[in-house]
Amino acid sequence: MLRTLNAATARRWADLVLSALTAERDAIDRINVYPVADGDTGTNLLQTVRAAVRTLDEAAPDTLGGVLGALSKGALGGACGNSGMLLSQAIRGIAEQLRDAETADGAAWREALRRADELARQAVAEPQEGTLLSVLRAAVRGAEGSGELGEVVRTSTRAAIDALAATPAQLPVLSEAGVVDAGGRGLVILLDALHAVVREGEWLAPNSPVPGEADHLEHESSFSYEVMYLLADTDAGRAEALRGRLAELGDCVSVVGDGLDSWAVHVHCDDIGGAIETGIESGRVHRIKVTRFADQQAAYAREVAVLACVPGEVLGEIFAAEGADVLVTDALPVPAELREAFAGTGAGHVVVLPNDLDTALVVERAVTDMSEGPEVVVVPTASSVQGLAALAVHDPHRRRASDQVAMAEAAAATRRGELYVADVEALTWVGRCRPGDILGLIDGEVVLIGEDLTTTAQELLTRMLTTGGELFTALIGDNTPPDLLGELSAHLRRVHPEVEMASYPAGALDSLLLVGIE
Structure with missing residues (x-):
């Protein structure tokens, strides 16, 4: 068990959060009924964390404070949706508290959680219990009185898991749908991943991502659009005033900053122009994104698919008989062809077996260039025999991160x-x-x-x-x-x-x- 966090363990934590959210994105999307039943909370959380890890990769800091600072910067710049905004502020709070730290013990992590809670609640005009905010507050309270890092992480994570289970009692829409809060579930994954790092692979939350799944996502926003943008050339006073003016236009308002000179803005409203113009009056608006809720619907017919790239119809029949979707690659495929194949599986999560080193490079490029569509993970297989070995151990009912590791290990052992x-x-x-x-x-x-x-x-x-x-x-x-x-x-x-x-x-x-x- 670790006694302190450092740059290396923080980096491992970030990678594990990314892997776990990748695996459970679809499950979280399916229970997303609040504040709008648009089925994208898991996707938004994943995109936020992915942006954070990408910034960390580019910066390559070698101190704990530097790692957390890079994660915070990336999370804010890539925050998607209300849940992503709140998560970015939680990460920012941790980063601010440990800005100058080389290591962090139990007491330091306890204070970092407290600062994360403060900033997350300040980000929204009207904090709502039964959400990610409740789960984070419970984690802070659970950490009180604990000493060593392992104990602080254990008690805070356990408290967050219990708080997540209680969210249906706090929000009637969750109770009606028979699910827990989607954003809160994402936060539990973040905390539980740290628990797995600190306590050497031990996860506290059950493998099943949620106790229930929404059969009827009927909760709808009274507004038609989600408006998001980044704001620069402003200050804390004008950002606070903007939060108030946006609250007059709609709900689910959050205006969050990185502690320096960049702010991310989110609101559900009907007046798109008014929301953007109000931002222009407060600073320089850029990276505007507008989503109409009516356009959002369940996009995938199934949760997961394995897509095998194979050199010929005969070999394709073998992979298909083992349960894989098949892309016959008589010649080296192009990225557009691969992206079409990803979407053609009808799955929200696609595991690709390239089965050739050159094909693997093209697959990686196709995945990097994707801005929408299913979540794609590449299992490195250099030949069809390695692909068959990986497919033989695939278990769609296993935790996805564990399944991908098992497939990669089977391929590597062949x-x-x-x-x-x-x-x-x-x-x-x-x-x-x-x-x-x-x-x-x-x-x-x-x-x-x-x-x-x-x-x-x-x-x-x-x-x-x-x-x-x-x-x-x-x-x-x-x-x-x-x-x-x-x-x-x-x-x-x-x-x-x-x-x-x-x-x-x-x-x-x-x-x-x-x-x-x-």
């Missing part, structure tokens, strides 16, 4: 082997090859040069099994000699009878044979 016929003379790691030679590759590197296909294949298999293995998977291409698989099977029974073997037809392959050991 060594891939390939057999090619050299078509030109070349210098390799193990010597010079000539046209017609048989090349044996392990994890992309040439390790064998032979003249006989069967002998080289057997030696490749033997080398791959020197580090152990329980399952040998072979993908048989159209140009694989028909008797090769039988000879390899007999060889495996002689030298490694304990290893199981599975084989699949793979259609057109670049190699003579593609194998995996896991």
